[in-house]
Amino acid sequence: MASKAQKNRFLMCPPEFFAVEYEINPWMEGNRERTVLSQARDQWAALHHHMTQRAEVELVTPRQGVPDLVFTANAGLVLGKEVILSHFRHPERQAEEPYFKEWFESNGFKVTEMPSDIFFEGAGDALFDRDVDRLWLGYGWRTSLEACDFVGRTLNVEVVPLRLVDERFYHLDTCFCPLTGGFLIYYPNAFDARAQRLIEELVPAEKRFAVSERDAVHFACNAIDTGSAILMNNCTVELERCLTQWGFEVIRTSMSEFMMAGGACKCLSLRLNENRPERRAQAHKPEMARRTVSMEGHLLDNGLLARVMDLIIHMGGNFEVLEFRAGQRRDDKSIVRLLVTAISNDQLETILARLVDIGMQVEEGSQQEARLGVVDKDGVAPDDFYATTIFPTDVFVRGRWIRCTGQRMDGMIVVDDQHFTATIKLMRDLRRGERVVVGHDGIRIHPKKEKNAEKGEFSFMSSAVSSERRVEIAVEHVAWEMMQIRKRNGRIALVTGPVAVHTGGIEYLCRLVRKGYISTVLSGNALAVHDIERALYGTSLGVDLKRGTVVHGGHRHHLSAINTIRRHDGIRGAVEAGVLKSGLMYELVKNNIPYVLAGSIRDDGPLPDTLMDLVEAQRQYAQQLQGVEMILMLSTMLHSIGVGNMTPAGVKMICVDINTAVATKLADRGSVESVPVVTDVGLFLNLLSSKIEELSLEGPNGKA
Ligand code: NAD
Numbered sequence: 001m002a003s004k005a006q007k008n009r010f011l012m013c014p015p016e017f018f019a020v021e022y023e024i025n026p027w028m029e030g031n032r033e034r035t036v037l038s039q040a041r042d043q044w045a046a047l048h049h050h051m052t053q054r055a056e057v058e059l060v061t062p063r064q065g066v067p068d069l070v071f072t073a074n075a076g077l078v079l080g081k082e083v084i085l086s087h088f089r090h091p092e093r094q095a096e097e098p099y100f101k102e103w104f105e106s107n108g109f110k111v112t113e114m115p116s117d118i119f120f121e122g123a124g125d126a127l128f129d130r131d132v133d134r135l136w137l138g139y140g141w142r143t144s145l146e147a148c149d150f151v152g153r154t155l156n157v158e159v160v161p162l163r164l165v166d167e168r169f170y171h172l173d174t175c176f177c178p179l180t181g182g183f184l185i186y187y188p189n190a191f192d193a194r195a196q197r198l199i200e201e202l203v204p205a206e207k208r209f210a211v212s213e214r215d216a217v218h219f220a221c222n223a224i225d226t227g228s229a230i231l232m233n234n235c236t237v238e239l240e241r242c243l244t245q246w247g248f249e250v251i252r253t254s255m256s257e258f259m260m261a262g263g264a265c266k267c268l269s270l271r272l273n274e275n276r277p278e279r280r281a282q283a284h285k286p287e288m289a290r291r292t293v294s295m296e297g298h299l300l301d302n303g304l305l306a307r308v309m310d311l312i313i314h315m316g317g318n319f320e321v322l323e324f325r326a327g328q329r330r331d332d333k334s335i336v337r338l339l340v341t342a343i344s345n346d347q348l349e350t351i352l353a354r355l356v357d358i359g360m361q362v363e364e365g366s367q368q369e370a371r372l373g374v375v376d377k378d379g380v381a382p383d384d385f386y387a388t389t390i391f392p393t394d395v396f397v398r399g400r401w402i403r404c405t406g407q408r409m410d411g412m413i414v415v416d417d418q419h420f421t422a423t424i425k426l427m428r429d430l431r432r433g434e435r436v437v438v439g440h441d442g443i444r445i446h447p448k449k450e451k452n453a454e455k456g457e458f459s460f461m462s463s464a465v466s467s468e469r470r471v472e473i474a475v476e477h478v479a480w481e482m483m484q485i486r487k488r489n490g491r492i493a494l495v496t497g498p499v500a501v502h503t504g505g506i507e508y509l510c511r512l513v514r515k516g517y518i519s520t521v522l523s524g525n526a527l528a529v530h531d532i533e534r535a536l537y538g539t540s541l542g543v544d545l546k547r548g549t550v551v552h553g554g555h556r557h558h559l560s561a562i563n564t565i566r567r568h569d570g571i572r573g574a575v576e577a578g579v580l581k582s583g584l585m586y587e588l589v590k591n592n593i594p595y596v597l598a599g600s601i602r603d604d605g606p607l608p609d610t611l612m613d614l615v616e617a618q619r620q621y622a623q624q625l626q627g628v629e630m631i632l633m634l635s636t637m638l639h640s641i642g643v644g645n646m647t648p649a650g651v652k653m654i655c656v657d658i659n660t661a662v663a664t665k666l667a668d669r670g671s672v673e674s675v676p677v678v679t680d681v682g683l684f685l686n687l688l689s690s691k692i693e694e695l696s697l698e699g700p701n702g703k704a
Pocket of ligand 1: 604
């Protein structure tokens, strides 16, 4: 039951100069000059009437040029005879600050002003619990996260920070309304997951009601609690039923004019007789956590700094720039140091993990050593293990930076601090007693420079060129780079699937193998089966590859191909017996090019060469990928993703797929050197082989 109404005191401001004159929240958009003053006056008068029936109402003088002065909830936060004056985020509203200050001072309040770099929008974002001694504080859109500390210390009150994530509910009082007796109505989706959890933990289920979006957008949470009555714009019968059960009388009073500016009943009033409830809050201390991070590099020309800042805010933290030195010329490096703030150590750790992954370094006075945890069971990492990225990584151990070896993503860093080595291992390869990096201290990552479209390197990605021309340009680049790599005896890996056979691409792949462009082939059972079927019968899955027609009895061909290879104990046996005389697998055997065929659940046969032990297949793939400079990933999602995961940054991946989503997904797997090419793989191989022949003046077999 709500307690009996007491004479509350509120501050209001008549809407003499109210209008939507600017747009600083989504409700205002498109509503400039659309409010009707006479209607606003009537609606305000009706609310004022309801209020004066139940409470004392004081007025602040309306002023021209500050249309939102009418929203007195944002004047400040009152507690007893103290007030923390608001410091608005938007300059449009900062003009209200002196008027509210003047009113508070002339009415005997002790006014505290916010530091100029912390925004705080008063009782719009800070709401006292009506049952326990606790202040709920919304941040994210208007009020800064740092206001929690300042307000908590100034008023000596426990602050519960709640991050607001839906811009329609830009102030806490638009989506959260603590009521007499410890009840609460709120709109959960206006908050991030952590805030939702906190609310659920701190307010018993029987005392809170999650309003629907329908109630929320009608400003049902922007309600005034007079102790016995709830004044609000409107609400559904469900919400009314709940409030009535809790002992409140619901009074609806239309606020349509003020809603065009993003406010309703509660926004139009400020409670002046805030006294702390006697009941102490159940211990919940927000442990504001802070760490300094820094980064050096091309932060401006590749937009990295903007990305870092967005990421911190997006993840619910905040930052202060402690130092920023911009490079003077285009190629100069810039340096930035940021103080990152979060509302808990957990949240800070999550933010730091992301920042470290994109190249920031966590500082702590003097350089912090990497923290090491001991593996207590084979194949199991300590719980807070650090997971690696594809980028070159250093760890700071016993006063020295050590470069990790075996860089790949999703690995763990095993440190031997006697010999100063840091080795990246997969979880399953960890051994009891090994020491693994945990947390994010003492880790330095060297992300690669982002693609630079201006330099023309990736200009074929530009939307200004047609898709066919884009493929041609991509092929020109790839062909040229493959030739450079071959010239310096570098290694190129081919990862492909059976589509390369169906689309007629095998002949071109054979040429690339004969000319020495391919150093290793990583694939599955199907590529080999279909290539061999083609070599033995001229079909792929029973379809004549020359005519494109289904061959009578052809459905057996791939099984016969498998059977033949099994009879010879493998592909090499069939080549040596003179049974397999052409095709990609034949060329690989003849040219001594290693290949690894990894098994899958859909494999027919399988061929004796196919590794059905997937851990072993992964190991052999990784071994083959060592030292590779380029990977051609052609029309196989499965094997390309597998390969992408074990490849460090710096290796160029050419991801060819007919499906745009697959090509971009593969190319986006982290490596900035990756290039998506959306086209038919047969066509791509034809163009690639011809381009190489054209540029090198070589014939199909590599002879000039
Ligand atoms: P996948 O689905 O992982 O990849 C095939 C990709 O090819 C898709 O992304 C698709 O968009 C793309 N594609 C389709 N047509 C294309 C074209 N004309 N040009 C360019 N791209 C094109 O499938 P996968 O890698 O072929 O096979 C997955 C696993 O299943 C492999 O291990 C394979 O060996 C096995 N498999 C076995 C058999 C068999 O044993 N008979 C048959 C098929 C697949």
